[in-house]
Amino acid sequence: MRILMTGGAGFLGSNLCERLVRNENDHIYCLDNLQTGRMENIVELMDLPNFTFIQHDIVEPIDLEVDQIYNAACPASPPAYQEDPVHTWKTSVLGILNMLELARKNDATLLQFSTSEVYGDALQHPQNEDYWGNVNPDGIRSCYDEGKRAAETLCFDYHRMYGTKIKVIRIFNTFGPKMNPADGRVISNFVNQALRGEPLTVYGDGKQTRSFCYVDDLIDGIIRMMNSSPEILGPVNLGNPEEFTILEMAEQVKSQIKSKSEITFHLLPKDDPKQRRPDISRASELLGWKPQVPVRVGLERVIEYYKGLMT
Numbered sequence: 001m002r003i004l005m006t007g008g009a010g011f012l013g014s015n016l017c018e019r020l021v022r023n024e025n026d027h028i029y030c031l032d033n034l035q036t037g038r039m040e041n042i043v044e045l046m047d048l049p050n051f052t053f054i055q056h057d058i059v060e061p062i063d064l065e066v067d068q069i070y071n072a073a074c075p076a077s078p079p080a081y082q083e084d085p086v087h088t089w090k091t092s093v094l095g096i097l098n099m100l101e102l103a104r105k106n107d108a109t110l111l112q113f114s115t116s117e118v119y120g121d122a123l124q125h126p127q128n129e130d131y132w133g134n135v136n137p138d139g140i141r142s143c144y145d146e147g148k149r150a151a152e153t154l155c156f157d158y159h160r161m162y163g164t165k166i167k168v169i170r171i172f173n174t175f176g177p178k179m180n181p182a183d184g185r186v187i188s189n190f191v192n193q194a195l196r197g198e199p200l201t202v203y204g205d206g207k208q209t210r211s212f213c214y215v216d217d218l219i220d221g222i223i224r225m226m227n228s229s230p231e232i233l234g235p236v237n238l239g240n241p242e243e244f245t246i247l248e249m250a251e252q253v254k255s256q257i258k259s260k261s262e263i264t265f266h267l268l269p270k271d272d273p274k275q276r277r278p279d280i281s282r283a284s285e286l287l288g289w290k291p292q293v294p295v296r297v298g299l300e301r302v303i304e305y306y307k308g309l310m311t
């Protein structure tokens, strides 16, 4: 099979490439514009005969012969996607348009990496796929949230109009190796701050919650979804329902690293969702999937990874 992985040098994309190349009968085309993706994430794959890297921005069309498309291209960390909000929106909306055209032309299956951000500052807890969300259309997170919502719409419209084979997953907070230590996400920040003996920066009072999935579990769910029967379109939530307040996460990281760093409190970014936990009944029913790695174990692995980058 010829598999296109957009955003293939990013955190999730490179973890997925690493898993997919193990099947030597498949050829992986890893596409990335390197805006937030990093060559060091894929350096070990570059010499493999079934791996090709293409530097390209999906905002522009591309012509390739492929059977499956994983569309992960888009900066996902709030500071990264807010740096150039216009380009973030283009990446989600023009990007998916180009990828859907490619899928349609090749009769390929396209799996869209959507996000828990489509639920916005959710008024329903936990969030299941039937919840329509509570999203500010004009705020600083909107370029990402509304871009991803519009991308979902286009996927389903292509399916309804042209019968394009689509699948949509909504990814909740994920952590693990290959996330840039400077990404700005909460776990990468806390672990790196604690390892350097710096204060852990909690935004707001730290009572807001997130649920954290270890990357290997997520990759397993994504591959199951791609290879599920064609009538399974989604959206399907993928995430680990283990929920923490951000302050609890800071304490957890400190205790696992045995760090004496203090915890400092900073301004809460605008429109920061108050609580987030996936209802994963649909993934469990349709894909037989649920996370296997407890957050504590995932944290051990990611601590080792970031320690390794420091030496």
Ligand code: UDP
Binding pocket: 077, 078, 173, 184, 185, 186, 187, 189, 190, 201, 202, 203, 204, 208, 210, 246, 268, 269, 272, 273
């Ligand atoms: N956060 C924090 N300190 C940091 C980075 C993030 O307190 O150094 C908070 C952030 O305000 C949010 C939560 O942690 O409430 C998760 O943030 P992240 O950027 O990881 O993901 P997202 O907001 O997209 O869920």
